[in-house]
Amino acid sequence: xxxxxxxxxxxxxxxxxxxxxxxxxxxxxxxxxxxxxxxxxxxxxxxxxxxxxxxxxxxxxxxxxxxxxxxxxxxxxxxxxxxxxxxxxxxxxxxxxxxxxxxxxxxxxxxxxxxxxxxxxxxxxxxxxxxxxxxxxxxxxxxxxxxxxxxxxxxxxxxxxxxxxxxxxxxxxxxxxxxxxxxxxxxxxxxxxxxxxxxxxxxxxxxxxxxxxxxxxxxxxxxxxxxxxxxxxxxxxxxxxxxxxxxxxxxxxxxxxxxxxxxxxxxxxxxxxxxxxxxxxxxxxxxxxxxxxxxxxxxxxxxxxxxxxxxxxxxxxxxxxxxxxxxxxxxxxxxxxxx
Ligand SMILES: [Zn+2]
Numbered sequence: 001x002x003x004x005x006x007x008x009x010x011x012x013x014x015x016x017x018x019x020x021x022x023x024x025x026x027x028x029x030x031x032x033x034x035x036x037x038x039x040x041x042x043x044x045x046x047x048x049x050x051x052x053x054x055x056x057x058x059x060x061x062x063x064x065x066x067x068x069x070x071x072x073x074x075x076x077x078x079x080x081x082x083x084x085x086x087x088x089x090x091x092x093x094x095x096x097x098x099x100x101x102x103x104x105x106x107x108x109x110x111x112x113x114x115x116x117x118x119x120x121x122x123x124x125x126x127x128x129x130x131x132x133x134x135x136x137x138x139x140x141x142x143x144x145x146x147x148x149x150x151x152x153x154x155x156x157x158x159x160x161x162x163x164x165x166x167x168x169x170x171x172x173x174x175x176x177x178x179x180x181x182x183x184x185x186x187x188x189x190x191x192x193x194x195x196x197x198x199x200x201x202x203x204x205x206x207x208x209x210x211x212x213x214x215x216x217x218x219x220x221x222x223x224x225x226x227x228x229x230x231x232x233x234x235x236x237x238x239x240x241x242x243x244x245x246x247x248x249x250x251x252x253x254x255x256x257x258x259x260x261x262x263x264x265x266x267x268x269x270x271x272x273x274x275x276x277x278x279x280x281x282x283x284x285x286x287x288x289x290x291x292x293x294x295x296x297x298x299x300x301x302x303x304x305x306x307x308x309x310x311x312x313x314x315x316x317x318x319x320x321x322x323x324x325x326x327x328x329x330x331x332x333x334x335x336x337x338x339x
Contacts (some may be wrong), residue, residue: 002121005266005275008112009230012105013264019101020205023094024198030086031194034079035187041072042186045169049179060170072186073166080158080193087154087197091204092144098205099137102212107132109213110220110267117269133219139211143204149322153200161193200322203259207323210264214254217267221251227265228276229255233283235291240315240329242295245280247312256317258328281311299332309335 048068052058063069108122110130115122143150168189172182217227231237231245241263249265257263266275284292293301303309316330 002115002119003112005109005113005116006230008109008122009264009266012108013232013262016098016101016105016209017262020094020098020202023090023205024202027087027090027197027201028194031083031197034083035190038072038075038079038190039187041068041075042183044068045072045186046179046183049173049182053179058173060173063170063173069169072169073162076165076190077158077162080162083193083197084154084157087157087201088151091150091154091201094201095143095204095208096137096140098208099140099212102209103132103135103137103216105209106213106216110216113267113269113272113275114223117272129223131216131219133215137208137212139215140208143208143322150200150204153322154197157193157197161189161196164192165189199259203261203323206257206261210255210257213264214252217265218252220267223270224251225268225270225272227251227253228268228274229263230266230276231263231280233280235287235295237295238329239296239300240327242280242284243312243314244327245283246274246276246278248274256323256325256327258326259320261327284311297332300335303332303336 045068226248229244229247231241255265
């Protein structure tokens with residue numbers, strides 16, 4: 001018996017997640033190594049703040065003239081510059097590798113969908129039944145353009161975060177915060193750059209994978225009824241993705257999921273039933289009230305119970321400079337309208 005397409009997708013997804021996670025771990029290690037060079041300067045600044053405080057001489061103007069402050073700002077800027085250069089290389093490699101995995105996965109899904117329709121094993125689907133289409137990953141030039149939005153974001157890491165930290169220290173001194181608190185804040189603020197870069201890397205990987213998957217589906221449009229949004233449903237899934245699960249789109253539409261989103265479009269072969277037989281809404285209706293409340297939040301849960309909005313309104317679109325149209329969960333105030 002051939003496997004249902006959802007099962008084929010689950011094993012492909014596990015492979016993609018593993019490969020993506022390895023890349024994310026590499027960039028996190030590089031970031032931590034950079035911080036190990038920043039940390040001694042944070043300690044030196046904390047000591048400087050302590051001694052100026054004890055001497056009753058702590059002002060922002062005075063602090064800005066100290067070697068401790070200048071050294072810290074310089075080392076943060078140079079570490080983040082180095083990290084940006086490293087990240088450009090990693091993103092280039094990973095987005096390309098993700099695209100190749102997406103092409104492969106798109107092909108495996110098409111073969112799996114046809115096998116299921118024909119009632120044969122995947123290996124028995126005729127080789128020429130699935131079109132490969134454009135395998136050059138031409139869309140990559142858009143993401144990997146040195147003057148493009150993705151690289152602009154990566155290059156902005158050091159300027160943006162360096163400035164935020166340099167100014168944040170002075171603001172906190174002006175507010176009279178104690179040196180230990182300021183030192184702790186610097187460490188946390190430095191960590192924000194890692195969170196940002198992990199989100200960029202992960203989303204770029206996922207979009208490259210989905211673009212390749214979309215290209216394969218477009219090349220096989222003549223045998224497809226459409227494509228179906230597929231979400232991994234669990235208690236942590238956002239309500240936008242729950243609402244999208246099972247929704248049908250034209251062949252060639254990309255899965256425009258939010259940052260870090262794990263959804264995909266599955267092929268729906270002509271003459272076959274929708275590969276997703278239970279929608280996200282049906283799944284959600286079967287969950288306990290406690291799960292529904294924790295997933296929606298109490299405000300939305302109550303409004304939903306009172307029939308103030310339709311389930312599919314939980315997902316809405318927005319524009320992102322790097323990835324174009326993306327989906328996210330509709331805020332409660334938008335669900336309730338202006339009144
Ligand atoms: Zn989501």
